[in-house]
Amino acid sequence: MKKVLTIAGSDSSGGAGIQADLKAFSAHGVFGMSVITAVTAQNTQGVFAVQDMTPEMIASQLDAIFSDIEVDAVKIGMVSQIETIKIIAEKLKQYSPKNIVVDPVMISKSGYDLLSPDAKETLIQELIPLATVITPNLPEAEVITGKKIETIEEMKEAAIDLYSKGAKAVLVKGGHLEDDATDISYDGKTFTYYHGKRIESNNTHGTGCTLSSAIASNLANELSLTEAIQEAKDYITTAIKHSFPIGKGVGPVHHFYTLYENAGMNKVKK
Numbered sequence: 271m272k273k274v275l276t277i278a279g280s281d282s283s284g285g286a287g288i289q290a291d292l293k294a295f296s297a298h299g300v301f302g303m304s305v306i307t308a309v310t311a312q313n314t315q316g317v318f319a320v321q322d323m324t325p326e327m328i329a330s331q332l333d334a335i336f337s338d339i340e341v342d343a344v345k346i347g348m349v350s351q352i353e354t355i356k357i358i359a360e361k362l363k364q365y366s367p368k369n370i371v372v373d374p375v376m377i378s379k380s381g382y383d384l385l386s387p388d389a390k391e392t393l394i395q396e397l398i399p400l401a402t403v404i405t406p407n408l409p410e411a412e413v414i415t416g417k418k419i420e421t422i423e424e425m426k427e428a429a430i431d432l433y434s435k436g437a438k439a440v441l442v443k444g445g446h447l448e449d450d451a452t453d454i455s456y457d458g459k460t461f462t463y464y465h466g467k468r469i470e471s472n473n474t475h476g477t478g479c480t481l482s483s484a485i486a487s488n489l490a491n492e493l494s495l496t497e498a499i500q501e502a503k504d505y506i507t508t509a510i511k512h513s514f515p516i517g518k519g520v521g522p523v524h525h526f527y528t529l530y531e532n533a534g535m536n537k538v539k540k
């Protein structure tokens with residue numbers, strides 16, 4: 271069984287962050303592990319408090335895992351502070367895992383800063399160059415490139431600009447487009463489109479976390495990058511379609527169990 275690590279924040283309501291990542295890992299049949307960077311007090315309505323882990327504690331978690339277990343892929347989500355980013359980058363350089371998916375999480379859907387504004391530059395300089403693929407949404411891509419992105423053409427321009435920051439590939443996500451949810455990847459040579467019809471759902475809490483974890487799982491399972499992204503896109507689309515309205519705000523997506531599905535045991539149809 272492949273082993274996949276998420277380095278991210280905890281979402282107490284279970285829709286995003288570490289909790290979404292571990293659910294996505296299980297659904298992909300990989301063994302999930304976690305390094306918690308911060309604990310958030312969060313629900314479907316917002317983020318109410320954040321407690322960052324110390325850099326020492328983050329380093330200890332990383333050492334505990336990498337000194338003992340072979341890691342097939344890493345997904346990085348909420349990294350919160352400059353010192354958090356620096357220690358993660360240092361440890362990843364030391365252990366050099368094969369696949370690193372960087373989701374440059376900045377602001378929650380409810381508008382809370384999950385990345386300290388003064389840490390943006392460190393994220394760009396320290397983490398992006400280590401990435402197999404980075405997966406910014408449109409607001410994140412706008413912050414990193416400094417340009418407004420509203421059209422497919424502007425997404426392609428942003429992808430070229432983001433690629434120049436040093437990641438092996440870039441996936442610009444179109445969840446925030448007005449129109450359909452089309453994502454675009456760029457690997458320095460080729461653009462690939464991942465088309466998704468916009469689903470009218472209020473339950474999209476954790477879509478980005480889920481997509482990046484699905485990509486990491488698929489890379490661990492040795493799919494090519496474009497296959498890994500396409501499969502992950504199919505997964506998130508199904509997960510949004512079958513999402514449920516728990517809580518009073520933006521509900522979570524539904525993680526469906528491919529293993530059960532293959533065995534004909536899953537009630538959820540693709």
Ligand SMILES: Nc1ncnc2c1ncn2[C@@H]1O[C@H](COP(=O)(O)OP(=O)(O)OP(=O)(O)O)[C@@H](O)[C@H]1O
Nearest residue numbers: 407443444445446451467468469476477478479481
């Ligand atoms: N309403 C929707 N219908 C269909 N696909 C969607 C919808 N919203 C988002 N997606 C898809 O979900 C994936 C995650 O994209 P999105 O832009 O929502 O990420 P995000 O903003 O980083 O999410 P998060 O809330 O976790 O930060 C993308 O593949 C995107 O196209």
Ligand SMILES: Cc1ncc(CO)c(N)n1
Nearest residue numbers: 279280281286287348378
């Ligand atoms: C902990 C955490 N990570 C990421 C996101 C982005 O959706 C969130 N809301 N919470």
